[in-house]
Amino acid sequence: MLEVQGLRKVYPGRREVEALRDLSFTVGNGELVCLVGPSGCGKTTLLRCIAGLLEPSGGTISLDGRAVSGPPPGLAMVFQEYGRSLFPWMSVRDNVELPLKQKKLPRTRRAELVEEALTAVGLAGTEPAYPWQLSGGMQQRVAIARAVAYEPSTLLMDEPFAAVDAQTRADLEDLVRALWQRLGVTVLFITHDIDEAVYLGQRVVMLSSSPTVVQDEITVDLPAERDQLHTRADPRFTELRTHVYEQIQRAKRAQPA
Numbered sequence: 001m002l003e004v005q006g007l008r009k010v011y012p013g014r015r016e017v018e019a020l021r022d023l024s025f026t027v028g029n030g031e032l033v034c035l036v037g038p039s040g041c042g043k044t045t046l047l048r049c050i051a052g053l054l055e056p057s058g059g060t061i062s063l064d065g066r067a068v069s070g071p072p073p074g075l076a077m078v079f080q081e082y083g084r085s086l087f088p089w090m091s092v093r094d095n096v097e098l099p100l101k102q103k104k105l106p107r108t109r110r111a112e113l114v115e116e117a118l119t120a121v122g123l124a125g126t127e128p129a130y131p132w133q134l135s136g137g138m139q140q141r142v143a144i145a146r147a148v149a150y151e152p153s154t155l156l157m158d159e160p161f162a163a164v165d166a167q168t169r170a171d172l173e174d175l176v177r178a179l180w181q182r183l184g185v186t187v188l189f190i191t192h193d194i195d196e197a198v199y200l201g202q203r204v205v206m207l208s209s210s211p212t213v214v215q216d217e218i219t220v221d222l223p224a225e226r227d228q229l230h231t232r233a234d235p236r237f238t239e240l241r242t243h244v245y246e247q248i249q250r251a252k253r254a255q256p257a
């Protein structure tokens, strides 16, 4: 379970920036929550705080009951820029295996996890290839496999599909839901795409413009079995996306105090 309470982040300096003002939300065990907000609202700042890479100016973050200070052990991340998150000089196998070596798992267990994870993302057989020999969508699958192989309790995804084409994006969205349902992992998925947030999430948390607070939150009461054609054509989907869209527009118009 991820708990963010009264999180505040001010970047000091000549031009002091209050990026996050007062952010509180939770992601329950095994839940999939999407976070949307206008550009520049501090999504990256929030993620870096959760990942223990940036020290908050106030408030608390805890993961599985432990306060976050430094990179938490049960956390894996998938970034937008797969091209920069995979090592080009390492094979697909070595990229996926690397965090497992850092976890000091024995060789046979590492091999099992790599194989299972690559199979789960539909990339069995690509182990000897280098990332640059694969398409963008395949590279992002490798990045997802690397996160999954790590067996995290919580997965943070930072606009992971922003750089792939629409068809690949739809496939990857379905992959994330399938993996989430199968693995029971807690997922915080950050996106600026309102339709994606409603399609993927059990809940959608909307952020205001910077200095950021939680503007609104909705439960996505769509059936758990979702598919690109029927879910997106469901009138309830349209209602929910309209609500989120209106809130984001309000957030963009609001003048920060």
Ligand SMILES: Nc1ncnc2c1ncn2[C@@H]1O[C@H](COP(=O)(O)OP(=O)(O)OP(=O)(O)O)[C@@H](O)[C@H]1O
Residues within 6 Å of the ligand: 011, 017, 018, 019, 038, 039, 040, 041, 042, 043, 044, 045, 046, 210
């Ligand atoms: N290292 C830094 N020093 C000073 N200000 C910063 C720093 N990093 C971010 N900021 C400021 O904090 C605010 C939030 O930035 P952040 O990158 O977290 O937003 P974001 O929501 O991820 O943006 P985008 O959606 O455009 O990627 C911005 O006003 C930005 O200028």
